[in-house]
Amino acid sequence: MPQLPSGLPELVFDDEDLARFLTSSGHFNSTSIRPNAFLPNPKDGETSVFRHGAKPVKDLWKIGNSVITNSTLHGAAMIKAKEVRRAGLEIISAEPPPRHAAIRRWPMESDPNLMKARHKEIALLLASVAVKILK
């Protein structure tokens, strides 16, 4: 199987942990991850994640601090790759930076509001199964 510069296999396995770095206090509240934490970037239609588990947490924050440079790193929403696929999305490796992966195939609609509503429903689903880890 092809390997990436990070040493990880190119294929993202279902049981892999993914970290979505929380870069705004608006991404979470005291109990939960908010759906907006998973909404795709409007420019490229992707949600950026990193292939790393919650442990060792020191390494997780090391990755976060290396890639989050323009905003505050509050923590991470941890989610399994299989949950992303179960929601109908695709997760593929996208290095560089090391360990980076992209959640793709957010549904497209000609009506931007309807597309947003569909995205929100999927983001709610992802937020419901994500585990919040604060820095």
Place this chain on the structure above:
Amino acid sequence: MPEPLSIALSVGIGYAVLYGYGRSNTAISAEADSAKRAVAELLESKERSQSLFGKKAALIADLKRLATEYADEDWDGYGAAALDPLSVWNAEEFIRALPDNLPMPEASPEPDGSVSLDWIRSHNQMFSVSVSKGNRLAYAWLDGTERGHSVVNFDGTTAPQRLIEDFRPLLNYASASIRLA
């Protein structure tokens, strides 16, 4: 129910007199008892309205804070758009239009510059409305294994009935009579 401000105004002029009358122990006639009850109800209604207005005012103040905090692009480090002032304006209108017997949502920015208003009851019971600069609201909900999404028009003054109907089961409001504003 009248607007909180109008209640305050209607109560204002004779408030002190009525208050004293309502608290008086000297009224013994049926008319006086009836008047006392009316005054008590009026006072209770006023206090309730002030409380509700306070919650909405607090949320609107929070929106204004968000507008400042997320006024620049890339606030999330992932390339997000700046929070759109028109989205904030529309979100304020939507909050004012919400029925008084609904709990208030939490406000946060979205990557496309819209405002997200979220009711999060638990990790698998959530209702989320996206308020953009246009007059349509995109929303979605998750209630255990049930989930869905929709889009409704918002006229700026009345909370869309379909949205409220979709919201009701999530918070076990089936037995409550949700009056549209």
